[in-house]
Amino acid sequence: MNPSCAGNALEAGFAPPRSPAIGKKASGKDIHMPRFAASLFSIMTLTAAFGMAPALHAEETPLTTQQIQELLVGQTVEGIHFGTHTRQYFAQSGLTLWIKKGDAVPSEARYKIEDDQYCSSWTGLWTTPEWGCFSITHDAEQGLYYYIADGFRAPFVIAGGFSLSFD
Template sequence: MPRKIISPLVPSLVVANILLASTAFADEVKLNTQQITDLLVGKTVQGLHFGTHTRQYFAESGLTLWIKKGDSAPSEARYKIEDDAYCSSWSGLWAEPDWGCFSIVHDEKQGLYYYIGDDFRAPFVISDEFSLSF
């Protein structure tokens, strides 16, 4: 029966990959409910979603306006911030809400924020002015 020989390099590569994976987003800090509120309310977010430049404004009333490059007018929705997440309902302002929620992390090294969801990661930056035009 042939003998299997394991190179001493293999365990080292496994350990290196585990360490790399655990530090890949070391500069990212997950925001809590208060930090997300301070970050978004009354601000305009400029981001990139599915390869398209977007802007979103968060009114103090819970109304949010979202527009992507090429749109003639923004879409309206509701939002809430709770349980360390930003949640939005695009099912219509007066219909029963269907909430989608996202964590927000801050990449301190690059100065970017990210919406994080299941199979979703979208970068954005904050602007203090109301601006939905491109």
């Protein structure tokens, strides 16, 4: 279609079909969802109806105790926690160092790996530990790992040996 004729086509009633009405305005006119949203809604409805609803997350594999040990011990991980760039090193001794971008020095804590979970205690090195534990999953397609606990999900990658620098 010639772009100069587009106005004439719309005036002649050849406008693309409208999306379904999703409500009424106070004036009585229909409220329509944007075409993109209507299309997306239609696709989601059809895939759900046929049992093909897309997964919320790519396929992820939970790691075992041994896999977590092989992944973390002697390594630095780099991730995003609560919107902040972070790094964490896991010494063979059970010491872990955690730093977020902008910090002058890292925080020290203890960690252990057991029952298919990574656990850490940030109560101080010389006090009775209070462990917080996380399962770890791996998304091989994206090359990401995730710490997962109730209400918490944080992505990370392996950054190599000891390295707490953000440069």
